[in-house]
Amino acid sequence: MTGMPIFNGHGAERPPLTIYLAAPRGFCAGVDRAIQIVELALAKFGAPVYVRHEIVHNRYVVEGLTAKGAIFVEELDEIPDTGAPVIFSAHGVPKAVPAAASLRRMFYLDATCPLVSKVHVEAERHYEQGREILLIGHAGHPEVVGTTGQLPEGSVHLIETAEDAARFSPRNPERLAYITQTTLSVDDTKDIVTVLRQRFPAMVGPHKDDICYATTNRQDAVKKIAPACERVIVVGSPNSSNSLRLVEVAERAGCPRAMLVGRASDIDWNAFTNIRSLGITAGASAPEILVDEIIDAFKVRFDAKVEIVTTASEDIAFKLPRELREAPAA
The missing domain is CATH 3.40.1010.20 (4-hydroxy-3-methylbut-2-enyl diphosphate reductase, catalytic domain)
Known part of the structure; x- marks a missing residue:
């Protein structure tokens, strides 16, 4: 009634x-891909599967994958000598991590979001071209740690705020480039870039915005x-x-x-x-x-x-690693 x-x-x-x-x-497509990588690795190779750092930052997701046989660790030295797969999280890792995994002959799968990998490639290109690199991001975030770790120590300077941008003193203002963490506030990043561009007009930025x-x-x-x-x-x-x-x-x-x-x-x-x-x-x-x-x-x-x-529709999907696209072993 x-x-x-x-x-x-x-x-x-x-x-x-x-x-x-x-x-x-x-x-998003990067998170979906990362979770699929863990689930498919468990299905193809069986438990356990080791994951360095939370595959994505969500407790419900991590607990669900743990229940299926994933073991989450923060560092490789927590993993015993094993033939089990080791997966790197969607946030990306410093170059030292796959290098250490290779030394231990670990079988590893990289679940780094392709859009984070794009930032890594940009950072390396700027470094090879002799530019000093500014990374707009948050200290301690695993994506920032991973991006900084693509290059020798001291090559990348972290800029967290517009105040940091106003204070930064470059070696050569004509040889500067900036990259950004992919998960930042669009508006905050715009404010920081505005300050940097006013101070350093010759600064080079991404061809396409780094924020995903x-x-x-x-x-x-x-x-x-x-x-x-x-x-x-x-x-x-x-x-x-x-x-x-x-x-x-x-x-x-x-x-x-x-x-x-x-x-x-x-x-x-x-x-x-x-x-x-x-x-x-x-x-x-x-x-x-x-x-x-x-x-x-x-x-x-x-x-x-x-x-x-x-406000928008999304239909983006990223390819899985080749090892998981192949048919499972008999």
Whole structure:
């Protein structure tokens, strides 16, 4: 019967809520490929399969792969002498890592995102052409560690903020190049590059933006929904750079409060009292099942309707390593 109050199963009336679901969201092609590499390696070679660093920054994904037989380590010296495959994470590794694996005759598979590999190639090209290299990124992030580790120590200078860009003193301002971490805030990076270009007009940049298509698309989608939302939830893990950037983007775009949520059980319901509009997106390493779980949790407490807001479509896929494309051994 229309007009009747809707209850949440505990006798309380469910208030109305519009959920704006950002699209695109969640897994990008690089993350999807990395997870496939672990799953296919387990299927082809059997457990265990060793993975250096979290394959992608999401606890749910890592726990799921662990249950299937993947063993996650931070360094190669944690791996016993074994014929089992060793997989490098999507974030990329310094050159010293595959070199050390080769010395130990390890069978390794590289799950580095091809867009991160593109940045590695750019860095090497600039170095070979005698340029001093600036890397815009976050200290300690595995992608930054991997990119810096493509070249001799001291070849790459990390620039984290516009203030760093204003202070940097090059050896030769005519021989500069910059590259970026792929998961940065598009707007923050633009501000940093603006400062650098004003100071060093001859500085060389990427032929095509280093920030990956998925990072850009997810940030654009959040900018679209944020002004209409009283709250925005970004589904993702606290060590996921692109997820943290989505929280910042949502608040800058006009949402009063955005927050990172790992899964439905992590929701602080006190933060959602009396709201009528909610935005939901997911970082590039967060699976859709966690988004569905959170929407279902809101539907228990609210009379929620979901509106999908699409700003781009994605159909990119990356090739798997040759060893996994071949037919499995008999």
